[in-house]
Amino acid sequence: MTDQTTSAALRRIAPSRTNAMTDRAIELRAAGRDIISLSVGEPDFATPAHVIEAAKAALDGGQTRYTAVAGTAALREAAALHFARDLGIVVPPAQVIVTAGGKQAIFEALLATLDPGDDVLIPSPWWVSYPEIVRFAGATVVDLPTKAAGGFRITAAQLEAAITPATRWLLLNSPGNPTGATYPAEELAALGAVLRRHPRVLVLSDDIYAPLRYGAGAHATLSVVCPDLADRVLTVSGVSKSHAMTGFRIGVSAGPAWLIAAMGKLQSHNSGNPCSIAQAAATAALAGPQDFLGEWRERFRTRRDRVVAAINAIPGLSAPLPDGAFYCMVDAAPVMDRFGDDEALALHLLEHGVAVVAASAFGGAAGFRISFAADDAALDEALRRIATALG
Numbered sequence: 584m585t586d587q588t589t590s591a592a593l594r595r596i597a598p599s600r601t602n603a604m605t606d607r608a609i610e611l612r613a614a615g616r617d618i619i620s621l622s623v624g625e626p627d628f629a630t631p632a633h634v635i636e637a638a639k640a641a642l643d644g645g646q647t648r649y650t651a652v653a654g655t656a657a658l659r660e661a662a663a664l665h666f667a668r669d670l671g672i673v674v675p676p677a678q679v680i681v682t683a684g685g686k687q688a689i690f691e692a693l694l695a696t697l698d699p700g701d702d703v704l705i706p707s708p709w710w711v712s713y714p715e716i717v718r719f720a721g722a723t724v725v726d727l728p729t730k731a732a733g734g735f736r737i738t739a740a741q742l743e744a745a746i747t748p749a750t751r752w753l754l755l756n757s758p759g760n761p762t763g764a765t766y767p768a769e770e771l772a773a774l775g776a777v778l779r780r781h782p783r784v785l786v787l788s789d790d791i792y793a794p795l796r797y798g799a800g801a802h803a804t805l806s807v808v809c810p811d812l813a814d815r816v817l818t819v820s821g822v823s824k825s826h827a828m829t830g831f832r833i834g835v836s837a838g839p840a841w842l843i844a845a846m847g848k849l850q851s852h853n854s855g856n857p858c859s860i861a862q863a864a865a866t867a868a869l870a871g872p873q874d875f876l877g878e879w880r881e882r883f884r885t886r887r888d889r890v891v892a893a894i895n896a897i898p899g900l901s902a903p904l905p906d907g908a909f910y911c912m913v914d915a916a917p918v919m920d921r922f923g924d925d926e927a928l929a930l931h932l933l934e935h936g937v938a939v940v941a942a943s944a945f946g947g948a949a950g951f952r953i954s955f956a957a958d959d960a961a962l963d964e965a966l967r968r969i970a971t972a973l974g
């Protein structure tokens with residue numbers, strides 16, 4: 584009989600619960616059930632036509648072979664343009680790596696730098712994959728809990744208290760998934776003042792939702808607010824969320840040369856280059872017109888407002904207004920005694936035709952996350968179903 588024991592590293596992790604719920608919704612739909620999926624963070628907008636044309640041209644032009652592992656020269660240049668234009672991060676293309684989605688960049692950066700005994704600080708609620716990747720790497724997750732009342736942001740004092748000689752990384756995600764938490768420049772400067780005293784700590788700045796900010800002012804990011812720390816910040820971005828290109832699987836990251844090289848070394852043995860066609864499409868996305876992004880953001884803002892208003896009108900549910908991204912964290916504590924735990928609540932909502940992700944998947948409790956990157960009619964119907972399910 585085959586020994587089916589998996590590695591100790593794999594046994595330390597759970598499957599992605601955002602992906603699991605989305606797969607479940609797809610299965611149920613295939614079986615004929617009417618399910619509205621608000622479980623995955625994926626814009627419903629059509630991928631822009633010029634991006635599709637670029638993908639077709641790449642196919643027709645024979646761009647069907649290996650590219651450089653870290654990405655084509657054209658995409659690394661377009662990514663460097665994006666970092667400078669949209670985030671204010673000025674780096675040469677050599678300090679950019681292209682990955683199969685932002686997720687692969689995070690995986691590579693952590694796997695390439697963590698050893699057993701290292702700690703990684705993660706503000707919670709967190710994106711599902713952060714702690715799992717840390718555990719897979721054999722390092723220890725240190726939870727920095729945040730609350731809705733504090734805008735789901737950590738404070739400088741909280742950071743200072745959590746750092747020890749074992750701390751290797753701080754993971755920052757602004758605007759954040761699943762809370763929409765968005766750090767203003769002055770709060771990043773305060774975090775930077777703490778980090779300055781602890782030179783061993785690296786920072787992963789996950790800026791994938793940067794174009795989706797609903798407040799006033801420009802996007803703030805650590806390596807711009809604290810340029811002296813830029814040599815230990817990896818900034819992750821991509822086209823999935825901004826340009827409605829989730830299926831293309833293209834992420835772009837900028838960081839210090841040694842870390843980009845370390846990630847490339849790992850990538851050379853893992854996926855090799857990201858898909859050549861998808862890279863051509865992403866080049867068009869990042870180097871081409873950006874004017875539609877403002878209109879998309881305003882549509883997301885309208886959806887955010889109607890979703891949060893509808894949630895707060897359902898007895899037992901409440902949600903703060905997220906500052907960015909396209910998620911809303913719903914607190915369902917007053918109704919939890921009817922369900923036991925939030926996974927049971929999410930399954931109950933699925934029975935009523937709405938797929939959401941339980942808050943515990945994000946290190947939260949007693950609630951669920953809604954992605955409002957769905958069309959207005961679907962959102963309205965989903966909220967009606969949630970109200971009925973809890974009525």
Ligand code: GLU
Pocket residue numbers: 599601602622623624625686710711712760
């Ligand atoms: N990041 C998205 C989400 O949180 C996509 C799914 C995933 O990779 O987790 O829904």
